[in-house]
Amino acid sequence: MDMSEAVIVKSSRLKSVVWNDFDRIKKGDTFVAVCRHCKKKLSGSSTSGTSHLRNHLIRCQRRSNHGISQFITSREKKKEATLAITNYVDPGQKKDDVLNLVNIRFDPEQVKEETNNTLSYNFDQRRSRFDLARMIILHGYPLAMVEHVGFRVFVKNLHPLFELVTCNRVETDCLEIYVKEKQKVNELLDKLPGKISLSADMWSATDHLESSYLCLTAHYIDESWQLNKKVLNFMFVDPSHTEDLHAETIMACLMDWDIDRKLFSMTFDCSSTSDYISLQIRDRLSQNRFLYCNGQLFDVSCAIDLLNLMAQDALEALCNILPKIRESIQHIKQSREGQAKFNEIAEQVKVQSQKVLSLDNPSMWNSTYVMLGAAIEYREAFSLLRENDLGYTACPTEEEWGRTCTITGYLKFLFEVTNVLTKANFPTANIFFPELCDLHLQLMEWSKNSDDYIKALAFKMRTKFEEYWDKSGLALAVSAMLDPRFKMKLVEYYYPQIYGVVALQRIDDVLNCVKALYNEHSICSPLASIDQGLAWQVGSSSGSLSGSGKDARDRLMGFDKFLHESSQSEGSKSDLDKYLEEPLFPRNVDFNVLNWWKVHTPRYPILSMMARNVLGIPMSKVASDSAFKTGRKVLDRDWSSLKPTTIEALVCSQDWIRSELES
Numbered sequence: 001m002d003m004s005e006a007v008i009v010k011s012s013r014l015k016s017v018v019w020n021d022f023d024r025i026k027k028g029d030t031f032v033a034v035c036r037h038c039k040k041k042l043s044g045s046s047t048s049g050t051s052h053l054r055n056h057l058i059r060c061q062r063r064s065n066h067g068i069s070q071f072i073t074s075r076e077k078k079k080e081a082t083l084a085i086t087n088y089v090d091p092g093q094k095k096d097d098v099l100n101l102v103n104i105r106f107d108p109e110q111v112k113e114e115t116n117n118t119l120s121y122n123f124d125q126r127r128s129r130f131d132l133a134r135m136i137i138l139h140g141y142p143l144a145m146v147e148h149v150g151f152r153v154f155v156k157n158l159h160p161l162f163e164l165v166t167c168n169r170v171e172t173d174c175l176e177i178y179v180k181e182k183q184k185v186n187e188l189l190d191k192l193p194g195k196i197s198l199s200a201d202m203w204s205a206t207d208h209l210e211s212s213y214l215c216l217t218a219h220y221i222d223e224s225w226q227l228n229k230k231v232l233n234f235m236f237v238d239p240s241h242t243e244d245l246h247a248e249t250i251m252a253c254l255m256d257w258d259i260d261r262k263l264f265s266m267t268f269d270c271s272s273t274s275d276y277i278s279l280q281i282r283d284r285l286s287q288n289r290f291l292y293c294n295g296q297l298f299d300v301s302c303a304i305d306l307l308n309l310m311a312q313d314a315l316e317a318l319c320n321i322l323p324k325i326r327e328s329i330q331h332i333k334q335s336r337e338g339q340a341k342f343n344e345i346a347e348q349v350k351v352q353s354q355k356v357l358s359l360d361n362p363s364m365w366n367s368t369y370v371m372l373g374a375a376i377e378y379r380e381a382f383s384l385l386r387e388n389d390l391g392y393t394a395c396p397t398e399e400e401w402g403r404t405c406t407i408t409g410y411l412k413f414l415f416e417v418t419n420v421l422t423k424a425n426f427p428t429a430n431i432f433f434p435e436l437c438d439l440h441l442q443l444m445e446w447s448k449n450s451d452d453y454i455k456a457l458a459f460k461m462r463t464k465f466e467e468y469w470d471k472s473g474l475a476l477a478v479s480a481m482l483d484p485r486f487k488m489k490l491v492e493y494y495y496p497q498i499y500g501v502v503a504l505q506r507i508d509d510v511l512n513c514v515k516a517l518y519n520e521h522s523i524c525s526p527l528a529s530i531d532q533g534l535a536w537q538v539g540s541s542s543g544s545l546s547g548s549g550k551d552a553r554d555r556l557m558g559f560d561k562f563l564h565e566s567s568q569s570e571g572s573k574s575d576l577d578k579y580l581e582e583p584l585f586p587r588n589v590d591f592n593v594l595n596w597w598k599v600h601t602p603r604y605p606i607l608s609m610m611a612r613n614v615l616g617i618p619m620s621k622v623a624s625d626s627a628f629k630t631g632r633k634v635l636d637r638d639w640s641s642l643k644p645t646t647i648e649a650l651v652c653s654q655d656w657i658r659s660e661l662e663s
Contacts, residue, residue: 018053037062058161123161132165133173137653138661142638146170171646178649181656185230189218189257194612195264196220199302199621200250200277202237202269204632205640212237213635213647214246216253221616225598227428229618231655232257236644243273247280261290265475267300267618270309270468274301292520293513297475297614303421303432304622306468310461311365311414312630314407317457321404322368325375327394328382329357345388346381353377366418366628369411376405406454410461413442422624426592432619433480437494440465444498475617477510478517482611483593484585484600517614518576522606575607 022033024044033044033053037060042052136143144167145151152164165173189196197219205211216233233253237246254260263285268274282295291298315322332342355374360367375382379401386395396404417435424431443465446458480490491510496503573581585596593615601608626633639647 016050018050018057021057022053035060054160123159125161125163128159128162129165129169130173130177133170133177134657136170137174137177137650138657140636140639140650140654143167143170143174143642144638171642174653175646175649178653181653185232185656186257189220189230189259189262192220192262193223194221194609194616196259196262197265197267197613197617198232198254198263199267199618200269200274201621202632203234203635205635206637211640212239212632213644214249215651216250217618217621218257218259219616219618221594221612225594225612227426227594227616228659230659231652234648234651236647243276244280247277247284250277250281251284260285261288263290263298264292264613265298265300265617267302267621270301270305270464275299275471292613293516296513297478297517297617300472300475300617300619301468302619302621303436303468303472304418304620304627306464307414307418307421308365308628308630309464311369311411311628313457313461313464314410314414315365315368317453318372318404318407321396321400324394324396324400325372325404326359328392328396329359329371329375331389331392331394332357332385341389342381342385345384346378349380349384351378351381363630364628365411365630366415369408369415372404372408372411376401376408403451403453406449406451407457410446410457413439418627421620422622422627425590426594427620428593428615429475429479429617429619430483430486430593430615433476434486434490434494436469436476437498440469440498441494472619474510474513475614476619478514479614479617479619481510481514482597482607482614484579484596485587485591487580487584489584515576518574518607518610521610521613522574575604579604579607 021036022042022044023036025032025034031044031046033042034040035042035056040056040060042056132146135141136145146165146169147167155162155164199217199219201215201217203213203215205213214233214235214237215231216235217229217231219227219229222228235249235253237249241249251260254263266278266281268278278299282291282298285291285298286295332338353374355377357374357378358371360371362368382395385392417439420435421427421432443458443462447455447462449455449458477491480486481488483490488507488511491507495506499506585591597604597608597611597615604611635647635651639650642650
């Protein structure tokens, strides 16, 4: 087109900011829009609109801020916001607030910096969509955020080419991410060099506390001797289901993941219901010979759950005293004058404490312990305040103060043990035995208290502990034996104090279990015995050795045992013999038992297999930030309202993605 007689038209009618990058030129009766950057000519007719001009600017290679969207008009923003308000704004949200949010005119001159890396950028809608879904999963955002007005405006301004998604669309994307991530976890579990231990935890929904979810988590030590865990399932639990159905549900999950043959132990809460469920699962797995030592180490209770239950017993014993202490603190805190008066009284009775009096959070028992500890320090000041302030009537009696001191001492011990077990740098199974043995001995002492009220509390706590110890004590002792700093010596030290005249028999029980467990690792694992039994069955289908898989398997196990015992009788020392005979490893603060076994695997090839499985048992399933909480974990409010299958996908995927980022 000949532009020699063209005239640049400047009109106040050109409202769109797109004309900041184009000249509108009139040639006769025709209008042409000429790009100021690359000089390309496009239609400038008023009937053509400006969409083609905006599209050109996005692709224009000579534009200094190519790839940055700056050309959405104020009028268009208002139109888009109005549409968004109609579809997405909550009924209580003011429309004017939303319009103020989006009715912002961007000055094209504000963005001047060169963006050379965008020259070769190709926008990928699908990838961006899945990045959005992964972000929602990772940070626990509500799915509905994609329909929030502010988010939609932000995304449109960030990149106009991105097609905004609905809540249903992002939910579908999250489910697709879950399927892909689950396949990766499946492959990881399949390649593990050792066994897997499982923990089961109950959750509640935020809006419906009666709704329960069962969270199954796999714990294992990988090929690099790192302790890991992965959430496998997060299932809605029908309250009408029996314990048998719960056991069946867990078994179905194990088979879905194909880890029923790789299971070493399961950790549950300290409750009769959990005991029954774990017994049902253990019997099922034992029938198929999947468990070591006939399942003696399979059933484990959570140590931190036990400590929490004992702390609740202690606080329940103070149920008539705690309200008085809380009211006492409130009384002196209700005014500056009251606080000043109390401070003067504290100086009179020479209280030297630096502790601050403050109310507790009843859902965190450690905060109640801290409150009690501070109140005891000001005990004499409270007593004197009662004499000088007629309005203060909540002061505990001398007997109540005495019991509070004793029970707070119990809470102090539980608090310290909980801290050791949850804040350890290397929270492997071996660290639990000495701490819980000390607690066992303390409970024996507490039971001798002359106050019948305190003695009844100690008996109640001791009963809970002994139920736990009968169930999990053997696994704790075997774990301690696999700590090269202690070996059997720790068991030999504590058991005489705990068991008295029957201590030697108890020590032999531990040693016999260790030997049996070692022999099963050295002879053949349950998996290997099954595979060999099947091989005999298939290979002898036309011969005299045909028969049931069970008979063939038993014959092979007997032969392997014969070979093992023959080699022992010939004088060769096993890994276990060498390990127990050699000197103890020096104790130091930064000792990492997994690193030790990693380094010594060549020297103890069979015993290291056993250590990998035993030390991976989750003696506690409680995270350090939840160690002192009373009650169940609660699911996020935004996710609680979703379908159970979606909730499971989000919770599991979040755990897997976070683990991947941390590794």
